Structures are given as C-alpha cells and as structure tokens.
Amino acid sequence: MKALMFNHALELFSRHALRQNYPDVGYEELSRKVMEYAQGVPSALKVLGCFLFEREKEVWENAIKKLRRILHPSIQEVLKLSYDGLDDKEKNIFLDVACFLNGEDVYSVMKFLDTSGFYPEIGIILIDKSLIAVSCNKITMHDLLQGLGREIVQQKSIDPRNRS
Template sequence: MVCEISIQLDRTPLDVAKYPVGIDSQVQVLKRILNLQSKDKVLMVGLWGKGGVGKTTLAKAIFNVVFREFQGSSFLERVRENSNDLVRLQEKLLSEVLLGEKLAIYNVAGGSRLIQDRLCNKKVLIILDDVDNMRQLDALARCCEWFGKGSRIIFTTRNSYLLTSHDVDWNHMYEVKALENGEALELFRKHAFQGNKKIEISSNLVDRVVHYAKGLPLALEVLGSSLYKRGEKEWKSMLQKLADSPCKYINDVLKVSFDGLEDGEKEIFLDIACFFKGQSTKHITKVLEKCGFAGVIIGVKSLIEHSLISEEEGTLQMHDLIQLMGMNIVKEECPNNPGKRSRLWLWDDFLHILSGNAVRLVNV
C-alpha cells in the first residue's frame, strides 16, 4: 500500500494552458467517450481537427482528470515532429509508463515488441499527440491487444482518415471545433488585457480582432498576447497588417496540414481557397474535372479528412485563416509580380496583367 501511494505521488499532472477557456465542457464529453466504467475493454479514442484548434490542450486536460485511475500513463507530445527517431519515442513511452525504468531499445521492431510484452497486462493511459502517419501508430500503439484490460489510448491528429485506418470506431472519434463567439471573446480578452485596466480599447477594435480569428484558439492567443499593453493606434496598425498578410506564426502552424498533402491535393486545395469557397461540392468537382484534375472526388475527401475544408449542406467551406494561408502560398510564388503566379483572384491584379500575359482562367 505504501509503495502504491509513493508511485501515485511520483506521477504529476501536466500544465494545460494559461487560460483554459472552453475546456471543461469538452472534458466531460470526452469522459463519456472514454467510458472509464468499462474495466475489461481496451479503447482507442481519437481527437481530430484543424491546426491550432486546441487538440493538444484538450488532451492534456483529460489526461490530468483521469491519469490516476491507471497503473501507468504517458503523454507523448509532438509525435509528428519527433517521428524521425521512433526508438527514442518508444523509450520515452515505456519510461513514463514504468516510472523511470530504463529499457534498452535498439530498433523500432524490438521496441514495438517490448511495449507489447511489458504493457499487455497493465492498465495504462497513453496519449500520442499530433500523429500524422500509420508508421507512428504501428510503432507505438499498433492494436488494443498490446495493452492490459481497461487501458485507454488517445490520439490527436489533423487527419481523421488516419484514425479510421487504425480501426478507431467512429463513436470513439471526437472533432475538436473552434470556439463559439462568447468563449472566443473571453479567451482573447484574457490574453490581450490580462486584468490590466489602465489601457482602454474600443469594443469595435476588440470585435474586429476576434472576428478575424474566427474562434481559433491559437489565433486568439497569439494575437491577444501580441496586443497586450498596446494602445489603439497599434491595434489599428495590427489589423491593417493582417489585412495585407497573415501572421507568420499562425500561418506556419496551419500550413503543416497543406505540406502533408499529395501534389494533386495541394492544387485542388489552392483552387478552392482562391476561387471556390462556399460553392456547391458538385459544381466545384465538375469545374476541377474540366480543368484536367484527376481524382477530384477523393482529393476533396482527403482535404476534408485533413481538416482543411468541410462539407456543409452540399457546399465546401473553409476557415477564413486557412483560406488566407492558401492565398498566401499563391502570393509567395512571386510576391512582386502577380502575372507570374499560378492563380489570380483579385480584380486589380487581373486587370494589371490582362493585356500582356497568358493566365489560366477558371470559369466559376
């Protein structure tokens, strides 16, 4: 008994977020999905959604709520970034679950076998954060049989198809969505003002920044922190800058999903971002097929699965910041000469080069 208490005290919760707005209600939903009352089954659960929407934050929050109900636990953060060394990730997983026990792993296949051998009779909680390919899942959590009864394995990813391919049941998949207006405003104000009452900013400026972020927690946090202790002139200047080009940090995070696409999927995404957002799926598919794209239907499906677009009431929609990311990719093809870019959607740019250059025209 003393040993068990000592082990539990050695396990510490994770730092979740400076201002965990909107997290508690989602944690309650996740607890129901995890079904902790079921002691015999091993469940694999997936959290998916666009970049910057708060998947990692939510995963940390649920980890803190339930990890003491398991014999061992591990939270592997940023798996995608560290997947060039899967052996080290396997070692870290085992070390965390087994509370510091050091095991020598010489290759991925040996590490997979060791995870199975050491954890197959142990009730564990394992969270693999930001996974993006099957190789990572095969090396770290290939199947339920690797873990003891009552274990819970949670994945966070931008790609819902990765979860489906790993046989995660649809009713064990949870889409993390952008914040509603009230929570978005609350999160932004906490970062932008942090209780500071000396600087007064008009509600119109606050609303404009919150509207720009469209509920994306990453954008609300980054923009709010960058405007902390700044006056109205600087707020207006920031909005003017954002109207011309996206915030680099936010843009880079969102662009990770684009970088993971096949070449043909990238072209389809850029056309939707520049020309087709909000139009009917059937119309977009027909136009792109006429433009010579092969596999448009599966390409659009892949974009949905990568959380870059969504299909709503027969139309293809896209978060405004993801659309800006796509447009910025095209602008960066040739920043100073629109005529050398692959796509034109601004009327002024079109008129400027119409007389002298040939461009690809898309009848929308």
C-alpha cells in the same frame, strides 16, 4: 476557466489525432506541446490532429521539433504543416479552393475539378484532414486556411500576372 478551455481544446485535439477524448499514456506531453503551438485555435487543433492521426510517436516528435524552429509561431505556420504534407494534386485543389472555390456549390466544384484534370475524389482527403468542409452543399474553408492558401500563391510569384 483556463482549465476548462484547456480540457476542451485537449479533447478536440485528441478526437482528431487519436479518435478518442483524451491522449493515451505517452502522448499526454506531446499533445500538450502541439496544443501550445496551436494556441487553442480550433481549426489549427483539428488540422494538426488530422495530420498526426495514426502516426508514430517519432512523427509527432519531428512535427514538434519543426514547430519549435519557428521563431515566432503563428497559426498560419502551424497550419502550413498539413499543407506541406499534401501531394501536388492535393495542394493544387487546396489552393483552388482558397483562391476561387470557397463557398461554391459542391457539385459545381466537383465538375470543375474533373474538367481541370484533377480527380474530385482527392478532395475527400482534404475533408479528412479538416482542410475543407462541405456544409449545406457548399465547399467551405476556414478563414485562416484560406489566408494561408492565398499567401502561398502570393509567395510563388511576386508579379500577380505570373500567379497560377
């Protein structure tokens, strides 16, 4: 059973990181290490896979080193790698979805982002990186990613009145 679950997780990760079902020669061990830190959580596997897509082995190795420095790896810390790779506008959109827009109508969200000075098409990058999704014309975000976004906002300012 464990082998079947591992193979399924490996295939899921490989589809996002390499756009194929299994890792190429030279990427097997790197893939196994990334999967170990993702703890088999599908959203973490997708996010890390998208983050590593079309990146050189050196980027994979650096990401694994960063994960190893985390003493007690948690899924949120693993997912934060992709958040850290976003530019400022992308980060703001991610946080807006996590705190206010999750589950809202996609067209209303696009209009809100446009009137807020963000370029709604930036959100497509968040979809490509599996940080948000569109389902039944609604913007959706996995609970783990929403929790990460909310924690990031809380860490920015202890006093809730000063939070953006």
